Amino acid sequence: MGFNEFKNRNISEDYVTVQEDNYPKTSWEVFKQVISRSVKGELFVGLKITFGIMTRALFKGEMATVQYPKEKLPIGPRYRAVHKLLRLLESGEERCIGCGLCEKICIANCIRMETKIDENSRKVATQYTINMGRCIFCGYCAEVCPELAIVHGGRYENASEQRAHFSLKEDILTSADGLGAQLEFDGFGSVSKDADKKIKKTPLSY
Structure with a gap:
């Protein structure tokens, strides 16, 4: 193959140029082409579907869209969203013992905690922050x-105007008043569903 033939990439005779001679040349031909393409059945099928959805939404109340934030779609039970710090159901104290394992295992390096010994000789976390801007969940x-x-809760709305709001302990800690609504997660150390039935009176030795 020579150099000129190498530069000419259209060396095959089997190429077919699509619609080479079908382009409209006058305004009347452009108008006829638009009309011929618009009056096909596909257009009316799409309009039928659109008007059907609009009619059901206006007269039957069958809305196809979710009116967020007034309406929210259900979330799966295993959905992992914004973190939550839980409390003990018996005493209401924080469950965190300040071991620091969560801070050490965090691969995004977004957890920071400071601990101290309280008046009950119990190690507690005085500061516990999670940088939601770095967290990969x-x-x-x-x-x-x-x-x-x-644990990971179901709250997924963590938008804010300031980055400092992404790492407040007060936002993820279960309040003392809302202890009754705290959801228990299955796992080691969790309260079983039949825990009340398993409680027995302590036998006395006398």
């Missing part, structure tokens, strides 16, 4: 926690 912190203190 892998779930390692919840899996490694020996006390089920940190």
Whole structure:
């Protein structure tokens, strides 16, 4: 193959140029082409579907869209969203024992905690922050926690105007008033469903 033949890439005789001679040349031909393409059956089929959905939405109340944020779609039970710090159901104290395993295992390096010994000689976390801007929601912190203190809840709305709002302990800690609505997650150390039936009176030795 010579150099000129190499530069000419259209060396095959089997090429067919699509619609080479069908382009409209006058305004009347453009108008006829638009009309011929618009009056096909596909257009009316699409309009039929659109008007059917609009009629059901206006007169039958069958809305196809979700009116967010007034309406929200259900979330799966295993959905992992914004973290939650849980409390003990018996005393209301925080479950976190300040072991620091969640901070060490975090691959995004977004968890920070400071601990101290309280008046009850119990190690507690004085500051516990999670940078939601860095968190990848892998779930390692919840899996490694020996006390089920940190879990992933169902709250997925964490938009804010300031980055400082992404890491406040007060936002993810269960309030003392809302302890009755706290959901228990299955796992090591969690309260079983038949825990009340298993409670027995302590036998006395006298």
